[in-house]
Amino acid sequence: MIDPELAKRVLTTALGKGADYADLYAERAGYHLVLSDDRRLRTDLLTDQGVGIRVVMGDRTYYAITDRFEEAALLKLAAFVRDAAGSGKAAGRVLDLRREAAQLRPPFAIAPASVETEARIDLVHRGEEAAWSAPHCIQATVRHRDFQREIFLASTLHETTVRQTLGLTEFAVMVIVDRNGTRESGLQARSFYQGLEALRGEYAPEAIAGRAADIAATALDAGDCPRGEMPVVFASGDNGMLFHESCGHGMEADLVEKGSVFGGRIGEAVASPLVSLVDDGTLVGYPGSYEFDDEGTPSQPTMLIDRGILQAYLHSSVTARKAGAALTGSARRESYKYPPIHRMRNTYILAGDSDPEEIIRDTKRGLYAVDAGSGGQVNVITGEFITSVKLGYLIEDGRLTRPVKGASIIGRGIDALRDIDMVGNDLKITYMGGRCGKGQQVPVGVGMPTVRVKALTVGGTGEACAGGQE
Structure with missing residues (x-):
């Protein structure tokens, strides 16, 4: 060429x-x-x-x-x-x-x-x-x-x-x-x-x-979703997009420089000790993977959060030099028409120790979100989000009962990470469709195990209720 x-x-x-x-x-x-x-x-x-x-x-x-x-x-x-x-x-x-x-x-x-x-x-x-x-x-x-x-x-x-x-x-x-x-x-x-x-x-x-x-x-066949503050159990897989949007972007070094809520917190607890978050461009076959980023840096896994402690940001050559940090292979571009910028690749929460069914049984009343994170709004600096739940189920007395619709979840990414109190052993990294936009469109992958956030605000068209754990 x-x-x-x-x-x-x-x-x-x-x-x-x-x-x-x-x-x-x-x-x-x-x-x-x-x-x-x-x-x-x-x-x-x-x-x-x-x-x-x-x-x-x-x-x-x-x-x-x-x-x-x-x-x-x-x-x-x-x-x-x-x-x-x-x-x-x-x-x-x-x-x-x-x-x-x-x-x-x-x-x-x-x-x-x-x-x-x-x-x-x-x-x-x-x-x-x-x-x-x-x-x-x-x-x-x-x-x-x-x-x-x-x-x-x-x-x-x-x-x-x-x-x-x-x-x-x-x-x-x-x-x-x-x-x-x-x-x-x-x-x-x-x-x-x-x-x-x-x-x-x-x-x-x-x-x-x-x-x-x-x-x-x-x-x-779904009914109206109750509203109020309650535990939310996120199903494994595609729901990782919610944490990609509300947390991952805030760890991209250019957004850290612009005042991200994760800025200046390397070495600090920013999540529950049950949470480890990885961004990895080496997963064969997944949409965010490649062998070299668009600056020529070899792709590699990057541990962003290790057992609750913030470990790293996603760097380009420009921000890595300024911060004295290592390159992470995260500089990507949509095509030759664009310069490389900081981007995620395949971002996922590592598996924990809990059986997914145990997480449901341990929840007295709450929402089981099958499909969240694909629609809504996110402030990538503060991590504040409102996301729709296309498919969900009500949790009652530790069981999934009826499907619900019309739900939305409101919160802040860093708070949701801190409030995760159960992490499943069923990590699923998905071939999620669509692309991530940040002035340029690039393919990304997401993933997560089943996790429970102990309290989130759920908007719905059903009756007001309060959830809880047994």
Whole structure:
């Protein structure tokens, strides 16, 4: 894509006025979409390519892009970024980019670039037929998306070049049902750092559609959720998104600098001693994984909270240098059009010792949230959140009784972490669909075991009540 010797000449130009370091990020990508909306089929193919050059001077970053790969265009772009960075003097550095870091394991068994559109259409039709076969279905939307990105990165920070393939396969189904004028919906979305081989077994189109239909059918039979302060038991898996949003963002070093509630608390207790929180980019097949971040730092697991004690933030090269901290492999970008910023990868709470059924039995009255965290609002600085519960059950006398709907949960992430008093032994890291937005869209994974927060404010349309433990 880019010859390393050309990259060396370009970066020498970019450093010409004394910048601390520079990198060149080149990309060629293909994006596919197949969408069935009420049996109306749409297909799209987008290809994109370009180069971004970044210069870092102190804590300032300068970035510019081009869709040209010729030497003259790249040297011109490098000079433009160099001049924007200031009028310092060249350090006379001799660049050595001979070290090359190559991707060890390709993410795909069936690479998206090798798949014909007809194969994608077949997957969508399979999900479509399963969705429409659900009782009381009046509308179904099925979406398949995938992309494959070929990346070349040359970095003076690491004095190396990196080549890797990034990609994603996504499949989502929404089912709307109507029974005697009562209308509900169910959504199931999954994404994988894999090829189309991911859509098999429990993640086959029929299985994903069936789960969406089950959610909608359960909502038809659900009653109003009581309101008040009560214990909330979060089911394992996708509910990790709530802690991703209300806690994880506050541990990204750029947001720490902006006043995050977790700022200045390294070594302090910020959660229950039952809680350990990890962000890991090395989990094979999961959507937030990769071998190198977009600064060329090897991916790695990062222990954010260890038994309640805050251990680390997620750093880029800029914030790590300022803080004297280690790089965490957390600098990510949506594409060559953007500079790298601090992002989570696959974020999850480690398993505890409690049996999930024991957690339910130990709860006198409360809410069991099956699906929370995918809708609502979060202040990523303070961690304050309000999230809707698409599917939940009332806990009465230590048993799950009836499904409830119309619930919302209000709280603050750091308080919820401190109030966790039971952690299950059933950790589930999920191939959660969707992407995390922070000015750029990137795929992430989440996970958690069953956990109980001893008191949260639950909003609902049912009677007021107070919960508790036995």
